[in-house]
Amino acid sequence: MRANYQVNSGVRFQMLSDDQLEELFESVLHVLEYTGLEVHHEESLQILKDAGAWVDGKRVRLPSYMVRRALELAPRSFTIYARDGNPEHDIHIGPGRSHFGPGPTCPNFIDVETMERRPYVKSDVPLVAKVVDALPNIDFCESLGTVDDVHHDLGATYEFAGMFPNTSKPIVAWSYDKYDSEEIHKIAVAEAGGQEAFERRPNYIHYCEPLSPLVSTEDALDKLIFAANHRVPLIFTPCPIAGGTAPVTAAGIIIQAAAESWMGLTIAQTLQPGLPFFMGGVLSVMDMSNMILAYGAPELSLFMAGITELAHYVGLPLWQTGGCTDSKALDEQAAIEGSLSAYFSALTGGDLCHDVGYTESAMTGSVFQLAMMDEAIGYARRITRGIEVNEDTLAVDVIHNVGPNGHYLREQHTRNHYKTEFFYPNLCDRRNYEEWEMMGKQTMSDRVVSRVQDILATHEPSPVKPETEKVIEEVLASAEKRVK
Amino acid sequence: MSETLSKLSTAVIEGDLEVMEDLTSQALDEGKEAQEVLNEGLMPGMDHVGVEFKAGNMFVPEVLRSARAMQASMSILRPLLTESGVELAGKVLLGTVKGDLHDIGKNLVAMMCEGAGFEVKDLGKDVEPDVFVEGVRDFGPDVLGMSALLTTTMRAMEHTIKSIEEAGLRDQVKILIGGAPVTQSFADQIGADGYASNAASAADLAKKLISA
Numbered sequence: 001m002r003a004n005y006q007v008n009s010g011v012r013f014q015m016l017s018d019d020q021l022e023e024l025f026e027s028v029l030h031v032l033e034y035t036g037l038e039v040h041h042e043e044s045l046q047i048l049k050d051a052g053a054w055v056d057g058k059r060v061r062l063p064s065y066m067v068r069r070a071l072e073l074a075p076r077s078f079t080i081y082a083r084d085g086n087p088e089h090d091i092h093i094g095p096g097r098s099h100f101g102p103g104p105t106c107p108n109f110i111d112v113e114t115m116e117r118r119p120y121v122k123s124d125v126p127l128v129a130k131v132v133d134a135l136p137n138i139d140f141c142e143s144l145g146t147v148d149d150v151h152h153d154l155g156a157t158y159e160f161a162g163m164f165p166n167t168s169k170p171i172v173a174w175s176y177d178k179y180d181s182e183e184i185h186k187i188a189v190a191e192a193g194g195q196e197a198f199e200r201r202p203n204y205i206h207y208c209e210p211l212s213p214l215v216s217t218e219d220a221l222d223k224l225i226f227a228a229n230h231r232v233p234l235i236f237t238p239c240p241i242a243g244g245t246a247p248v249t250a251a252g253i254i255i256q257a258a259a260e261s262w263m264g265l266t267i268a269q270t271l272q273p274g275l276p277f278f279m280g281g282v283l284s285v286m287d288m289s290n291m292i293l294a295y296g297a298p299e300l301s302l303f304m305a306g307i308t309e310l311a312h313y314v315g316l317p318l319w320q321t322g323g324c325t326d327s328k329a330l331d332e333q334a335a336i337e338g339s340l341s342a343y344f345s346a347l348t349g350g351d352l353c354h355d356v357g358y359t360e361s362a363m364t365g366s367v368f369q370l371a372m373m374d375e376a377i378g379y380a381r382r383i384t385r386g387i388e389v390n391e392d393t394l395a396v397d398v399i400h401n402v403g404p405n406g407h408y409l410r411e412q413h414t415r416n417h418y419k420t421e422f423f424y425p426n427l428c429d430r431r432n433y434e435e436w437e438m439m440g441k442q443t444m445s446d447r448v449v450s451r452v453q454d455i456l457a458t459h460e461p462s463p464v465k466p467e468t469e470k471v472i473e474e475v476l477a478s479a480e481k482r483v484k
Numbered sequence: 485m486s487e488t489l490s491k492l493s494t495a496v497i498e499g500d501l502e503v504m505e506d507l508t509s510q511a512l513d514e515g516k517e518a519q520e521v522l523n524e525g526l527m528p529g530m531d532h533v534g535v536e537f538k539a540g541n542m543f544v545p546e547v548l549r550s551a552r553a554m555q556a557s558m559s560i561l562r563p564l565l566t567e568s569g570v571e572l573a574g575k576v577l578l579g580t581v582k583g584d585l586h587d588i589g590k591n592l593v594a595m596m597c598e599g600a601g602f603e604v605k606d607l608g609k610d611v612e613p614d615v616f617v618e619g620v621r622d623f624g625p626d627v628l629g630m631s632a633l634l635t636t637t638m639r640a641m642e643h644t645i646k647s648i649e650e651a652g653l654r655d656q657v658k659i660l661i662g663g664a665p666v667t668q669s670f671a672d673q674i675g676a677d678g679y680a681s682n683a684a685s686a687a688d689l690a691k692k693l694i695s696a
Contacts, residue, residue: 107635107667148635152635152639155635215585241588243545244588288543288544288545289540289544291544291684
């Protein structure tokens with residue numbers, strides 16, 4: 001019998017002390033109360049004013065009790081459900097759980113046939129969803145692009161209509177405004193079996209972006225209000241750039257991003273208490289030579305770790321960032337940057353880690369980067385799962401039985417554990433030289449490309465209900481009329 | 485070269501804003517022509533900054549500091565240069581188009597153009613086509629630069645170009661566009677004169693368009 005035995009069931013780190021977290025938290029409240037934000041949205045201004053905010057024109061200052069109350073109302077744990085009831089595709093948000101997926105809105109895409117960079121088109125959408133559906137360590141879906149070959153107001157509607165039937169993993173839906181938000185919602189609700197059924201088992205998450213520094217834009221709040229009214233789990237994620245649109249220091253960018261998120265949180269929780277809400281976003285540096293937002297910078301991982309710890313300190317889940325790169329090719333830089341940020345993200349236990357598959361600093365989406373990162377995430381997940389220590393795993397008896405000069409291959413203990421204790425790579429090669437040579441001396445990128453091609457040729461996602469297919473057609477037809 | 489002019493070059497390189505006005509006045513008091521102060525004091529400093537920036541030895545904040553220092557001197561020189569009929573680098577009018585509030589990229593272009601010696605007027609963000617038209621009419625820029633971050637707001641560039649055509653001003657100005665979703669083929673499609681993929685190349689292209 002053991003007494004007072006402490007168990008560490010996974011590998012995590014804590015970067016900030018409780019004192020530092022308290023200081024960050026109080027600083028966010030200070031910014032919201034004394035500096036305030038601009039809110040470019042009449043209805044939101046009224047909602048905030050009625051709830052106790054100080055409103056001067058567009059400038060809104062939130063007394064700290066309002067923010068504390070909103071934080072109190074938002075849940076830390078909840079589930080986003082697979083549309084087809086497959087429990088393996090459900091996402092359980094809660095302490096110590098990291099999930100991964102692609103990001104939205106890259107203008108370009110790496111063509112899966114030619115491997116060339118070109119504008120992202122409608123026919124890329126189902127293909128990305130299929131790859132997401134098949135990859136074991138990718139948990140949610142975004143499209144990796146902005147559809148260029150449809151009416152530009154309808155890009156997001158076509159995106160959702162293309163993703164939804166091609167993966168049963170939950171989708172994080174990006175949209176332009178409340179009109180396409182509504183179209184997206186119609187499709188999801190049709191599959192769920194009505195609004196009430198959707199509220200019990202939400203099958204997608206809505207994504208909105210405020211503007212840094214310190215602006216809540218009209219479109220972002222239109223979308224937020226739509227999501228809140230229809231009880232769609234919500235991500236409110238700024239994209240501040242340290243040294244450009246945010247302070248150059250880590251602590252400074254973290255509190256500014258949190259203030260931007262919590263303005264959305266306060267509006268959302270006022271409208272719909274208990275609405276699942278993720279704070280964001282993408283925090284990184286402006287590269288001072290090339291003037292880009294760097295997606296492969298070590299500071300991205302550091303800033304994201306800091307804001308994750310702050311989110312968890314106040315009991316909110318976080319929209320993490322990782323698996324992305326500034327490289328233009330599927331090369332060593334892409335592997336280093338993507339793997340390190342994915343691993344670091346897993347270590348933070350950040351709840352939904354997006355932008356897996358981003359290359360060229362978010363200018364180009366790549367399913368090849370996504371598939372390579374699937375392997376890196378599997379690797380990271382094995383590490384963060386940690387080491388289990390108990391009577392069975394200590395294996396003192398097994399060591400005694402085998403003794404000096406024996407071997408463990410035939411032991412029942414080995415058979416019991418080898419499948420779960422070890423990570424089995426899908427892409428990393430461990431063959432001996434002769435076999436590797438015989439298989440054509442394939443490099444990592446060769447194997448990534450064949451894996452993607454294999455998935456596209458063979459993987460069959462579970463279909464949506466026939467009535468949902470009809471709704472998708474109707475939604476697209478009426479959307480086309482909307483823009484005529 | 486005169487000691488004062490060489491001090492001006494150094495002050496531009498170091499972005500020493502506080503000494504610029506005094507050094508400029510001193511150079512003029514010593515009997516230098518405004519054009520000489522520009523060509524032999526300010527420009528060698530700015531050229532050095534450009535070279536070092538491209539080599540990765542200087543960074544954006546330093547370039548912007550140098551550009552600001554140069555502008556401080558230019559505010560004294562500009563009226564004198566105009567008076568004596570000297571051709572200046574030119575005027576650039578900038579703005580983020582209607583519906584778009586993203587302006588960090590456009591702000592960088594403004595500062596890079598100032599560093600290249602242009603007189604810059606920034607109309608800000610969410611700029612209506614009519615406001616661009618008025619800007620072209622009143623300010624008389626050689627180059628108009630428009631920026632957008634969103635595919636939806638990108639179209640406002642096309643509308644703005646149409647408005648400028650309708651106002652009969654299209655021939656008077658070169659139009660340059662940029663922003664994350666913008667491409668060369670989009671620029672060709674909407675009848676812009678050029679596309680730049682980043683702030684430094686925007687300033688270079690503005691120069692090229694004017695001298696062409």
